[in-house]
Amino acid sequence: MQQAIVQGLEWYGAVAGAVAALIVSLDLGRRWTGIGFVIFVSSSLTLIGWGFLKPDAQGIGTQNIVLLIINLIGVYRYIIRKKDPA
Template sequence: MSDSLIQGLQWYGAGAGILAALIVSLDLGRYWTGIGFSIFVTSSLALIAWGFFGPDAKGIGTQNIVLLAINLIGVYRYLIRKEKTA
């Protein structure tokens, strides 16, 4: 994999993570929280690839495997599963 593609994965992962965190923190409702988690998923995928294809970043890659699972739960919870009613 080329160095520029590896760097692009790193920077995309960082930027997408920032955007997703902002969206989730604004608490704009279920739909937007789900969109935030969807963006987190893309961030995790990019950082997993960067972590394992780039030099000396295996820890970030491993961390993002776990975060990917957590983010997929968020996507399911906020975009797929119906909201529970009281």
């Protein structure tokens, strides 16, 4: 059971990261880019959990701690902060 959960975390994190990257790369506007960053946050949180639950994946867990911070900045910039007047 625990192995299935760990494997589910791995696959969710991978798929969510790919979907988020696609959304951000399409440059569909501020709202969609923000949604992409929210998905990136969920991917990072999942891969942090997976990385520290699996004995040989601490590198991915550590990398995603850094990516979580970067993604939270993206959420702030595209969802929380008002667009600067140009």
